[in-house]
Amino acid sequence: MATETPPPSKEQHRLPSAEEFVAEQSSAEFGELRRAHRSFAFPVTVGFIAWYLLYVLLSNYADGFMGTKVVGNINVAFVLGLAQFLTTFLIAWGYSRHAAADLDPKAAAIKSRMEGDA
């Protein structure tokens, strides 16, 4: 059961100074990364929590609706419950696509610039 992973990369990157971090924080490039992260993560978080709470409230206070049969013995409650699973999988997938396309390249560019010797 040996781990075949390569040994940790121990090469030390340069750690930027406090001034460099402050300058970076207010740079346009970092502002773009922050915006790209927040404009996805914040509204989606509000959205899935609201959708989950809606489901909880329906379970609590809408018995008749939740008990409506859809197919055979499968009712609205099951359909909505499984829909929660489905939306969770879809959001995870959507975020990962967004991150790979919009966040990772920006983050990597800033990181290599800040840790480089330039």
Add this chain to the structure above:
Amino acid sequence: MSPAQSTLLAAGEASQHRPLIITLFAVFVAATLVITVWAGRQTKDAADFYAGGRQFTAFQNGLAVSGDYMSAASFLGIAGAIALFGYDGFLYSIGFLVAWLVALLLVAEPLRNSGRYTMGDVLAYRMRQRPVRTAAGTSTIVVSIFYLLAQMAGAGVLVSLLLGITSDAGKIGIVALVGVLMIVYVTIGGMKGTTWVQMVKAVLLIAGALLLTFLVLLKFHFNVSDLLGKAADNSGKGSPFLQPGLKYGATGTTKLDFLSLGLALVLGTAGLPHILIRFYTVPTAKAARKSVNWAIGLIGAFYLMTLALGFGAAALIKPDEIIASNKSGNTAAPLLALHLGGVDSDWGAILLASISAVAFATILAVVAGLTLASSSSFAHDIYANVIKKGTATDKEEVRAARWASVGIGAVSIVLGALARDLNVAGLVALAFAVAASANLPTILYSLFWKRFTTSGALWSIYGGLVTAVGLVLFSPVVSGKETSMFPHVDFHWFPLENPGIISIPVGFLLGVVGTLLSKERPDAAKYAELEVRSLTGTGAH
């Protein structure tokens, strides 16, 4: 889960299957001890002990995260709750799963980028170290001990049930055995050993659930509607069994309680210290993201399978038999295994023993993760940064962590033994509520709110912690009801079992109030450093 309620398996079936069950338990323990010793040999520095050397792959860590998260409460508890209450049991799984999105979108990557070993690393990053580390350590240890206590006491009841042990000494012995094993895993194997134990457990658990799900569906010719119909009929409750409401729909109070529980579940996961430290075991934030995705897939698939297990048990076993074995339904999954294999056949005995061994593995892996999280936080946050003010060497820190795990293990054995006949299952939901009220607000404010200060962090952590724990102390979880921890006294005045609906908003609000009321100015340079590091991974460990 008192001994009187748990006689059925004990009396007849368990003792007859005991040798096989014990053999499988022993095989699992032996295998994990070999892994632990092997991992211990590879553990050389603090990053190895706390973070497994940060060299696990995203898939390995995803498995380990699932292993850490799917406690006996979710495997046995959810299957049992579905078997007895139908649809309402399923409500838990949904909260437990959706919660992972908070971790994915807001917490996992920034934490991996900016912290080293503990949750406290991120909470204290831009704050005054000593007070915030103390608060983070306190809340980590409180959350972990509650969680641990529920698992330990549950282990005592469950394992004695599966082995047919009814004596007090036997149950205490089992709690002690679980405690000693978790100390061994953590002190010798550190994060590496613990991670491997969790991976092995996750594979066993998923394989066991897959097998049972397949057998259940086979019985019903893969017709889910028939399965549900049979479950509703056999439960004696008819179509309400397939709708929300049997467990939580009784009164306005129980409905509010469910809302409160739902909030705690969905916001608690991303504040559980033993889950958060798992993100340090992978090399990059991207790998942390991928490991959460694996975890969401595995945990989601697992919860879908618990539907088949729970409704399968409801369809194939008389409800009286489930209740006679354990009033909360916690043995529904093992009973289902026995019935699927055939009550009097060898195949039934083998299935029962295998599922029991999986349950035992589940408990061991989760308690090891909790012990590691709390002892890491003690050593890294409190010992190294508060007591030694950052002057401790790596070696001293790891030694402190090892001793802390012995101490925490010993405390849990004593508390677990004392609580063996108390109903402590509610403590898991409480741990989620504390995590959501005390930890999550501070994590989010620290990462995303420029103005946030040390006093805000302290108000939020201690305020959330005290509110959550205080409300539970005066709730029916502790006193006043037949199902309470102390059923014979009554000092409860808070009507809900879960404090989340009050304590979570309080935790978030106090973070704002504490920040705005203090004259302290936020450390802008430190926030710049945290924000840039958390989003880009610059200078990540």
